[in-house]
Amino acid sequence: MISAYADAIAERLSFDRALSARVRREVEDHLYQAVADGGDAQQAIARFGDPRALAAQFAAESVGAQVRKLGLTVLLVLGAAFLAMKLRLEWYDFTEWGVCERTAALGTLLAELDRSAFLLATAAGLAAFVLMRSGRMLLFWMAAGLLAASVLCDGFLTAFRFAGWDWSADFLVPLGSMAVETACAGLLVLQIRIAQRISAATALL
């Protein structure tokens, strides 16, 4: 019964594994101590409180920290994605890696889309950072969506560059930079989802 109760709180805090594990252990220790002191498990649980309300109180302590983390994350991932793009383009110049003529026209269009999406993602990200205290996730989602669109365009552009070339070690730099960009977009989405889960967990407050 005690473990099930501790699980019920810990499960609602699963957005933060360390916090969840710590709370579970503390709750179990408290309740087993109450029983060891001659109490009844059911009464001890009743005195401890509603697991949803308690999880909400713990989550409320995490909301501010997670939003601040998200604000820094959006700036860092945009910066890292920009550097990865610049590195790839510098590499193409350095290796004199041209574009296949068949895909040149589409490549120009995609490059334009890529640039626009990234600029808009940066604008949304900066706005999200400035307004993060409002706790609204829309701007973060806009930044993440536009960054993902930019990364997708970069993926096609990189594939176009590879077309017609035999595999060589020169591919590693563009592939590595694409991996960095993809990880950046994924990290941003992950952090937004964590922030939303924490916000949802505070709903009972």
Place this chain on the structure above:
Amino acid sequence: MEGEMLKGHLDMIVLAALEPGPAHGYAVIEAIRRRSGDAFDLPEGTVYPVLHRLENAGYLASRWTTAESGRKRRVYMLTKRGERALAGQRATWEQFSGAIGGLLGRRKPA
């Protein structure tokens, strides 16, 4: 005592309960109950988020220990910052309660 009235003072209450020395959550709640003469009736679990918040704010430090039963137990203790915060809150409270006591204690003769 009203729960809402208590919530506004929980940080001070928990800091005061830890003033005598390090204690785990269960002992903190026992100390609050004993020292308040059973006046404070909050769900016991309410104290744990407060302990976490005070630790995050630097007022408390904590570490895992092993209880006699073999269970892992988190023990909390006041930091220097926590001691200063408690002293500040105590002074504010004494000033406030003195003022309220003065107001409520005086009655105009009929």
